[in-house]
Amino acid sequence: MKRILVTGGAGFIGSWLVESLLDTQSCHVTVLDDLSTGQHQHLPTNYPKHLHWIHGNVNDRGTMEACMKHGAFDHVFHYAAVVGVARTQKHPMKVLEDIDGLRHVLELSHQHGIQRVFFASSSEVYGEPVELPQHEETTPLNSRLPYAVVKNLGEVMMRAYHQELNLPYTIFRFFNTYGPRQSEDFVITRFTQLALKNLPITIYGDGSQTRTFCHITDNIQATTKALFQGRCVNEVVNIGNPHQISILELAAKIIEQTGSHSEIIHLPALPEGDMQRRQPDTSKMEQLIGRPLKPLDEGLMDTISYFRQRAQES
């Protein structure tokens, strides 16, 4: 049995990871989450003996020390972070607190002989793009906003702990990910929920800004293969999908796929933080998962049916 800690494991990506690890029946998983944006009900219920739940804050030293002391973990997935464009821009001080969590994860992982730390970084480290597609090794990082700078610092810390203390790491640079359980802060969830209620869909600016969207199953398959196949050790991997779509087209697609009567309303463009373009080079990820990435049309189907069911239940 592999003993694994997932910080932020009650969140969107974390809970899918936890479920996938437990499904292998070869892992004991501990989830540490403060439920600031995650939900306990996201956690799977079918392997209670193999899942240990801790309600706590990664940025609190005592909590992390106790968790690491009793866990006897082999691997740590550090996914806890303040997320969401609006939240991170409104609370930059809160974002900076995540630097404490990074230090705790790394210091204690070193102390406890963890085999590898997997870090959820972000496409935001690329900042306003200097080239497309964005490549892990060759594209310069252009981070400026607090969330992006903290993710960038997290990457630097991973490399430093490896270089000086020989702690292995893998950095996942997640690009926009979507799927069931994602919170309302994110564009596909927001558009889908509005469309299902036939409410107006608001977009910033003219909607020509493009995004790329990675279905959660592609994300999980890549990250779990990195773990189980011992791949991407001391490397950075973009986890995303290179297909670009404009925000306006995305809204129209969701309206069509939900059969909605929502109208699209344009708001003034955001002053900052709304990147015009972003596109990962996914060669490394595609090699890792060894199959084509899921197209958006297909991925939207399970996302829409999840939110449709939730709307019917509420």
Ligand SMILES: NC(=O)c1ccc[n+]([C@@H]2O[C@H](COP(=O)([O-])OP(=O)(O)OC[C@H]3O[C@@H](n4cnc5c(N)ncnc54)[C@H](O)[C@@H]3O)[C@@H](O)[C@H]2O)c1
């Ligand atoms: N979803 C994406 O498209 C995306 C893109 C880039 C990077 N990421 C990164 O992936 C990770 C997971 O994101 P997500 O989309 O699942 O978001 P999420 O909000 O669903 O998950 C984050 C989880 O971390 C928990 N958390 C936050 N701060 C914590 C703290 N101090 N202590 C303990 N728990 C804490 C939250 O309660 C939540 O459950 C984050 O690190 C995020 O920055 C996500």
